[in-house]
Each structure stands twice: as structure tokens, then as C-alpha cells.
Amino acid sequence: MSGVPFSPRRVGLIAQNTLRDAARQKLFHFFLLLALALVVGARWLRDFNFGAPELKFLADCGFGAMALFGAALMITATAQLFCGESESRTVETVLAKPVWRAEFVLGKFLGAIAVAAIFCVTLTVALAAVLWWREGELARDYPEAFAAGRQVSYANLWLAGWLHWLRLVVLGGLVLLVASYARTQLFAVAMGFLVWAICQFQALAHDAYARSSSAAARAVGAGIAVLFPNFQLFTLADGLAAADAPPVLAVVRVTAYALLYAAAGAALAIFSFRRREL
Amino acid sequence: MNSRIIAFVTIVGVQALAGALANRIAAPTWAAQRAREPALELPAGVAAGQGATLAMLGGFRGLAADAAWLELQAAWETRDLAATDTLVRLVPAIDPRPVYFWLNGARIVANDLPAWRIEAEGGYAAVPAARHEEIEREQARLALAQLDRALAFHPHNAELRIERANIELVRLGDTAAAAEDYRRAAEQPGAPYYAARLHAEMLRRLGRRAEALAWLVQIHPALPRDEPAAEAELVLARIRALERELGVPAERSYRPAR
Amino acid sequence: MNTPAVAPVGVAAIELRGVVKDFAVGLRGVKVRAVDAVTLRVEPGQVYSLLGPNGSGKSTTIKLVLGLLEPTAGTCAIFGVPSGRVEARREVGYAPESPAFYRYLTGRELVRFCGKLCGLGGRELERRTSDVLASVGLAEAADRKLGLYSKGMLQRVGVAQALVHDPRLLILDEPTAGVDPAGAAEMGELILKLKAQGRTVLVTSHLLGQIEEVCDRVAILDRGRLALEGTMDELLGRAGRQSLVVESLSPAQLEELRAWLAARGRALEAVETPRARLEQLYLARVKRKDAP
Numbered sequence: 001m002s003g004v005p006f007s008p009r010r011v012g013l014i015a016q017n018t019l020r021d022a023a024r025q026k027l028f029h030f031f032l033l034l035a036l037a038l039v040v041g042a043r044w045l046r047d048f049n050f051g052a053p054e055l056k057f058l059a060d061c062g063f064g065a066m067a068l069f070g071a072a073l074m075i076t077a078t079a080q081l082f083c084g085e086s087e088s089r090t091v092e093t094v095l096a097k098p099v100w101r102a103e104f105v106l107g108k109f110l111g112a113i114a115v116a117a118i119f120c121v122t123l124t125v126a127l128a129a130v131l132w133w134r135e136g137e138l139a140r141d142y143p144e145a146f147a148a149g150r151q152v153s154y155a156n157l158w159l160a161g162w163l164h165w166l167r168l169v170v171l172g173g174l175v176l177l178v179a180s181y182a183r184t185q186l187f188a189v190a191m192g193f194l195v196w197a198i199c200q201f202q203a204l205a206h207d208a209y210a211r212s213s214s215a216a217a218r219a220v221g222a223g224i225a226v227l228f229p230n231f232q233l234f235t236l237a238d239g240l241a242a243a244d245a246p247p248v249l250a251v252v253r254v255t256a257y258a259l260l261y262a263a264a265g266a267a268l269a270i271f272s273f274r275r276r277e278l
Numbered sequence: 279m280n281s282r283i284i285a286f287v288t289i290v291g292v293q294a295l296a297g298a299l300a301n302r303i304a305a306p307t308w309a310a311q312r313a314r315e316p317a318l319e320l321p322a323g324v325a326a327g328q329g330a331t332l333a334m335l336g337g338f339r340g341l342a343a344d345a346a347w348l349e350l351q352a353a354w355e356t357r358d359l360a361a362t363d364t365l366v367r368l369v370p371a372i373d374p375r376p377v378y379f380w381l382n383g384a385r386i387v388a389n390d391l392p393a394w395r396i397e398a399e400g401g402y403a404a405v406p407a408a409r410h411e412e413i414e415r416e417q418a419r420l421a422l423a424q425l426d427r428a429l430a431f432h433p434h435n436a437e438l439r440i441e442r443a444n445i446e447l448v449r450l451g452d453t454a455a456a457a458e459d460y461r462r463a464a465e466q467p468g469a470p471y472y473a474a475r476l477h478a479e480m481l482r483r484l485g486r487r488a489e490a491l492a493w494l495v496q497i498h499p500a501l502p503r504d505e506p507a508a509e510a511e512l513v514l515a516r517i518r519a520l521e522r523e524l525g526v527p528a529e530r531s532y533r534p535a536r
Numbered sequence: 537m538n539t540p541a542v543a544p545v546g547v548a549a550i551e552l553r554g555v556v557k558d559f560a561v562g563l564r565g566v567k568v569r570a571v572d573a574v575t576l577r578v579e580p581g582q583v584y585s586l587l588g589p590n591g592s593g594k595s596t597t598i599k600l601v602l603g604l605l606e607p608t609a610g611t612c613a614i615f616g617v618p619s620g621r622v623e624a625r626r627e628v629g630y631a632p633e634s635p636a637f638y639r640y641l642t643g644r645e646l647v648r649f650c651g652k653l654c655g656l657g658g659r660e661l662e663r664r665t666s667d668v669l670a671s672v673g674l675a676e677a678a679d680r681k682l683g684l685y686s687k688g689m690l691q692r693v694g695v696a697q698a699l700v701h702d703p704r705l706l707i708l709d710e711p712t713a714g715v716d717p718a719g720a721a722e723m724g725e726l727i728l729k730l731k732a733q734g735r736t737v738l739v740t741s742h743l744l745g746q747i748e749e750v751c752d753r754v755a756i757l758d759r760g761r762l763a764l765e766g767t768m769d770e771l772l773g774r775a776g777r778q779s780l781v782v783e784s785l786s787p788a789q790l791e792e793l794r795a796w797l798a799a800r801g802r803a804l805e806a807v808e809t810p811r812a813r814l815e816q817l818y819l820a821r822v823k824r825k826d827a828p
Contacts, residue, residue, distance in 0.1 A: 024640035060340030088636030096630035226297030257304040264296030
């Protein structure tokens with residue numbers, strides 16, 4: 001009997017199936033609607049009277065929703081799409097077919113990041129629409145403040161959406177690694193949120209330990225800095241104005257940073273899952 | 279060795295290697311980003327735990343700063359001196375990117391807080407004039423320090439320079455310092471035209487009319503004629519007034535290129 | 537359904553040799569033996585049943601066969617290919633016990649997905665998907681979400697996805713668990729149909745009566761060990777005994793028969809009134825709503 005080569009087609013099939021399954025789940029709709037409500041609803045928070053910087057507030061709401069609900073979605077979706085399959089034993093059905101475990105893990109990962117992509121694109125479009133509309137209203141009310149034209153750089157907004165998605169990709173890789181050895185979905189979700197919190201505070205923790213006089217503490221700081229990605233890097237394009245746009249090289253570097261961490265997470269998840277007993 | 283231990287060591291090792299490589303790639307970007315971020319040591323009097331936690335929340339930093347700004351507005355409306363004083367420094371510490379926070383914070387420190395402090399000490403009638411002046415100068419210096427911190431993050435921002443000059447002029451009566459800051463503001467890209475005119479005006483008040491004239495003659499050719507805010511005609515009128523005051527002969531007077 | 541390819545002569549459909557499986561339990565990794573030195577061989581074309589109480593190691597053995605678990609010792613092979621290799625699963629269809637599957641997919645989407653994973657595509661995939669769904673009685677429910685399927689329907693769609701790529705070996709883990717008697721009877725008929733097509737079937741079930749009717753060979757596992765193994769006749773046949781079913785005899789006729797037998801050196805050991813089987817009675821009265 002001849003061998004069965006690794007097949008990108010099967011990876012694509014599993015990813016497509018994962019995306020289709022996730023997109024029909026209430027959890028995905030819940031997070032998406034909640035985030036959309038925050039983005040669109042921010043416009044009607046009349047108490048938040050910022051005058052012209054109101055646009056900044058709207059953008060902050062959008063990016064905050066993308067970061068918070070995106071992380072919650074990514075953690076729960078990755079854990080559910082992976083551990084849920086073990087718990088429901090769907091994984092046995094798939095792996096009882098001529099499918100490599102690596103194909104299964106990669107398919108799940110690509111499916112999860114496709115879910116995150118839909119989430120980020122939807123929110124970025126909604127945010128851009130809200131900002132465009134409100135900016136038009138403000139320009140009519142305060143023409144002098146908009147004498148130089150529109151203040152919001154929509155190219156920057158898309159760049160921010162890209163970076164937010166990259167952050168979710170990195171998070172997905174890490175949660176996948178956790179899920180590849182987790183026995184229960186609950187454990188994977190709890191660990192996922194812990195990892196997310198560490199990544200959010202990675203820079204702070206690293207600095208705090210680095211300043212310590214104890215060699216052990218400095219080693220801990222160095223360990224945190226290499227084991228966990230720094231999520232602060234992905235706020236690079238959160239400014240609204242064209243002047244706030246980061247240099248192209250910086251975006252390329254952050255993209256490479258994210259892809260490297262995500263690739264490591266996925267590769268290690270494959271390594272961890274390759275001999276897992278189902 | 280137990281296979282689980284081998285697997286764990288492999289995972290940690292590979293992740294650390296990938297992380298070290300990724301950190302090398304992103305190091306210049308992170309260094310540049312840090313230079314634009316607030317120092318983790320927050321100003322004295324600020325609840326460091328709260329501030330640091332909020333400041334480091336990454337994606338929520340902007341939102342956290344907005345929320346703190348709203349809190350500042352509420353404190354300002356109720357004239358809560360202590361809370362306003364704290365929040366005015368906390369907000370830009372959480373998110374130093376919006377110039378709006380720095381600018382309006384400095385205005386509150388320079389213009390509102392002196393009045394509240396005087397009221398807290400018994401009101402304008404009860405507090406001696408010397409004390410008024412002392413409080414106003416103290417607050418003005420605090421506002422200038424706030425603007426200096428802002429300029430460290432936004433070195434080319436003209437609005438911050440103009441605000442600095444305004445405080446120096448109005449609160450400290452330091453016309454020379456104001457003249458210098460108006461000039462530096464006028465030299466920034468996208469600076470409002472009036473900054474340059476105010477620099478000339480400050481020089482005139484200081485009795486340095488020749489310098490004022492030279493400055494106006496220098497800026498006038500670049501003023502767009504079709505831009506009302508540029509006030510090219512007004513600048514030309516001031517040039518003529520200064521030429522008269524300085525007795526500049528007609529043949530040496532400024533002739534705009536037309 | 538296509539006629540499956542003939543296995544090379546002498547190559548077993550499934551072969552386990554001295555298979556041991558230990559699981560590490562708890563933080564200290566205490567070893568628990570789930571399968572203990574099991575050796576068995578399933579020939580191509582056989583219907584083979586694994587029997588045993590809960591926890592006897594049936595499901596673990598099936599997972600070892602499928603390569604979902606790695607044996608602690610011993611070897612497993614499918615059509616001569618070690619179970620750990622992906623190609624070993626090319627000719628296998630597996631229907632797990634109490635499957636959940638993807639709740640938000642329809643039955644057709646699931647079967648189509650499984651077919652694609654096995655390399656099917658185009659018209660062939662559509663034809664096979666419709667055929668196998670019809671063969672398990674799910675033609676009408678094919679476009680309904682799996683979350684709305686009953687337990688029995690899930691078992692049947694599990695069999696459908698296992699059959700979609702026309703495998704030579706079918707492994708059914710408790711295919712009748714939670715299924716009503718009519719469904720269980722249909723599953724029995726399906727197994728016989730697969731056998732008639734020359735396929736090999738490995739099945740575990742708690743319905744011993746049904747197993748007796750469809751299987752060629754059984755293995756009984758007890759606490760991970762192979763307690764008994766053989767053909768149905770070897771295990772159940774009582775040599776030197778026969779039973780006759782006749783119309784009712786009067787007491788006098790019965791005495792006459794006894795005397796007739798005694799004259800020939802034979803004894804009448806038991807006289808009983810035969811009863812119809814409850815399952816047959818049930819099936820005669822109940823017609824399945826979703827029967828094909």
C-alpha cells in the first residue's frame with residue numbers, strides 16, 4: 001500500500017469545516033453582535049461629550065471591542081473547536097480516516113484564524129462606517145476644525161484592523177498549544193485567558209523583573225520575554241490621524257513577529273498532539 | 279527520562295528560541311514605540327497600581343484614558359481639586375498619544391486650579407494678593423512642566439508650544455519666554471499663521487522692533503494670499519507700521535514680490 | 537455499492553499480536569492496564585464481534601486498531617499495514633460509539649466532508665453521499681442539522697460517513713447503543729448486506745442475540761484479556777444434541793415417542809412449548825416512521 005502524503009487540500013477541508021461550524025455557532029454570533037453593539041452604540045453615548053476628539057473615543061471603543069471580544073472569541077473558539085472535538089469524539093471520526101494529525105491541527109488553526117479574520121473585518125468595516133458618518137456630521141457642525149479635510153486616516157484604520165487580527169492569530173497559536181494537551185475545554189479556556197493576560201502584561205513584567213537586583217528574578221523576566229509574546233506591539237496603529245501611521249518597516253517587523261510566534265505555537269501544538277491518546 | 283518531561287522541555291525550548299528570534303525582529307519597533315509611551319513610573323500622588331494596570335491594558339489603553347478623562351470632567355464640574363489634580367496627570371500617563379489630553383490638562387492646571395486653591399484658602403477677598411500671585415505662578419509652572427512632558431512625546435506639535443507661550447505670557451508675564459515659544463511654534467510644520475504674528479508682537483512689546491520687522495519681512499513672502507487665516511495684508515500693514523516707527527527710508531522699505 | 541478489492545492471500549484484515557495497552561492515571565502516573573496481551577486475527581470478509589462488559593477493553597482495542605492509540609507493547613495492523621501509519625486507514629470506515637459530530641452541520645454536509653477527506657470529489661462524491669444516506673434510511677433527514685438528530689439517527693449517520701468512501705473494512709463501535717429495536721434490526725440487516733458484499737466488519741455490541749445472528753466469529757474480552765475466541769458454531773454448538781419442533785402431541789403420543797426413542801437407545805431430554813421472540817413480535821407490529 002503506497003503512503004499517504006501530507007495534503008494541503010485536507011488541511012483546507014478541515015479549516016473550511018471548522019469555519020463553517022464556528023460561523024453557525026451562537027457563541028460567534030454573540031461576540032460579534034456584542035462587539036458591533038459597542039462600536040455602533042458608542043456613537044449614541046451622548047454623555048461622552050468630547051467635541052472633536054469624539055472620533056478618538058469612537059475609535060478607542062472599536063479597537064477595545066476588537067481586542068477584548070476578539071480575545072474572548074479566539075480563546076473560546078479555539079478551545080471549543082479543538083477540545084470540544086475530543087469531548088464529542090468527532091476527532092476520532094476524522095482521524096480514523098487517512099488524515100495526518102498535523103493536517104487536523106493545522107486545519108483547526110486555520111479555521112479559527114479565519115473566524116478571527118471575519119470578526120476583525122466586520123468590526124473594522126463597522127468602525128470605519130461609524131467614523132465616516134460621525135466625521136461628516138462633525139465637519140458640518142465644526143467646519144473650522146475640519147478645514148484641512150477629514151481627520152481620520154482610513155488606511156491607518158485598516159492597518160490597525162490587520163494588527164488586531166495578527167494579535168488574535170498569535171493568541172490562537174498559543175491557545176492551540178494549550179488545547180493540544182488539555183483534557184477538558186474548561187481547562188483550555190482558563191489557561192487561554194491566563195496566557196492572554198500574561199501577554200498583555202508581558203512588557204510590564206519583563207521590565208519589573210529586569211530592574212530587580214536578584215539574578216533569579218532577572219532570569220524569570222528574560223524567560224517571560226521569550227516565552228510569551230508582547231501584545232503591546234500590536235497597538236502600533238491605534239492612532240487615528242495619518243500622522244500617527246507607523247512606518248511600513250515597523251508593520252512588516254510586527255507582522256513577522258506575529259507570524260513567527262503563531263507558527264511556533266502551531267508547530268508545537270502539532271508536536272504535542274502527534275502522540276496524544278484519544 | 280519520562281516522555282512527558284522530554285515533551286515539556288522541547289516545547290519550552292522551541293518556544294524560547296522562536297521568541298528570542300521574534301524579539302530580535304521586533305526590537306527596533308518596540309524601542310521606537312516605547313519612546314512614545316509614558317514612563318511606567320507615574321507622577322507622585324497618582325494611584326500607581328490603578329494607573330499602571332490601566333496603562334498596560336494594551337488594546338484598552340485608549341478606552342481607559344477616555345474613561346479617566348470623563349472622570350476628570352466630572353471632577354472638574356464639581357470643582358474637586360484633589361481628584362482633578364490627580365486625574366489631569368493620570369490621563370496622559372495612561373495614553374500620551376492624544377495631544378488633546380495634554381493641552382486641556384495644562385489649561386486646567388494653569389487656569390482653573392489656581393482659582394480653586396484660592397477659594398479653598400478662603401476666597402479672593404480673604405487671601406492676600408501676594409498669595410494669589412504665588413499660587414498662580416506655582417500652577418503656571420506645573421502646567422509648563424506638564425507641557426514639557428507632552429513635548430517629549432510630541433516634539434513637533436505647534437499647539438503645545440503655543441499653549442506654553444500663552445501661559446508664560448498670561449500667567450507669568452514673561453514676554454521674552456513667550457516670544458521664544460511662539461517662534462518655535464511658528465517653525466513647526468502645519469503651525470497656525472498667528473503664531474508667527476504673535477512672535478513679532480512679543481518682540482515689539484519687548485522693544486525689539488528691528489527684530490520684529492526682520493521676522494515679519496522674512497515670513498511675509500511665504501504667506502498665501504488666498505488664505506484668510508494667513509492675513510498677508512495684516513502682516514504687510516504691520517511691516518509698514520514698524521518701518522514708520524523705525525524710520526526706514528522709502529527706498530529701503532520692504533517690497534513684496536507681486 | 538462497489539465490490540471491494542480482494543485482499544492479498546494470507547493477509548488478515550486486522551491482526552493484533554500480543555497487544556498491551558497501559559494508561560497512566562493521575563499525577564503520579566500510576567499505570568492501569570486496559571488491554572493485556574491480546575492476539576487476534578480477523579480474516580477478510582468476516583463479520584467479527586468483540587464482546588465484553590463495560591471496561592473490558594473493547595473500545596481501547598478498536599482505537600488501537602485504528603491507530604488512535606499507540607500500543608504499549610505488541611503490534612496492530614490493518615491489511616498488513618501497521619495501524620500507526622496513515623495509509624492503514626485508507627480502506628477503513630469507522631463509526632464511533634454515541635457520536636456527537638458537528639451539531640451545526642447537516643447530515644449531508646457531514647458525509648460529504650468525510651468523503652472529501654477520503655479523496656472523493658465531484659459527481660462521485662455526491663452520488664456516494666446520497667447512496668449511503670439512503671442506505672441507512674436518512675434520505676429525508678439528510679439536510680437537517682445534526683443537532684436535531686435523535687440518538688438512533690446519529691448512529692446511522694455515523695455508519696453513513698464510515699461507508700462513504702466504500703471501505704473494505706468497517707469498524708462499528710456499539711452501533712446499536714441507544715437505538716430502538718427496529719433500528720437495531722436494520723443495523724443487523726445492514727451488517728449482513730455488507731458481509732454479502734465481501735466486506736470485513738468488526739463490531740462491538742451489547743445485543744448478544746443480534747451478534748449471534750450476524751457474526752462469523754467472536755472474541756470475548758474480560759478486564760483487558762481475551763477470555764474466549766472462536767466461530768459461533770465452535771462456541772455455541774452442542775455436539776450430539778438435536779431439537780425437533782412438531783405440532784402438539786397428546787400425553788399418550790408423547791409416551792409412545794419416548795418408548796420409540798428408548799427402543800433405539802436414545803432419551804427424550806426436554807419437552808418445551810416454543811415461543812415467538814419478542815423482537816420478532818415487536819418488529820411485526822411496529823413500522824419505523826423513518827424507515828427507508
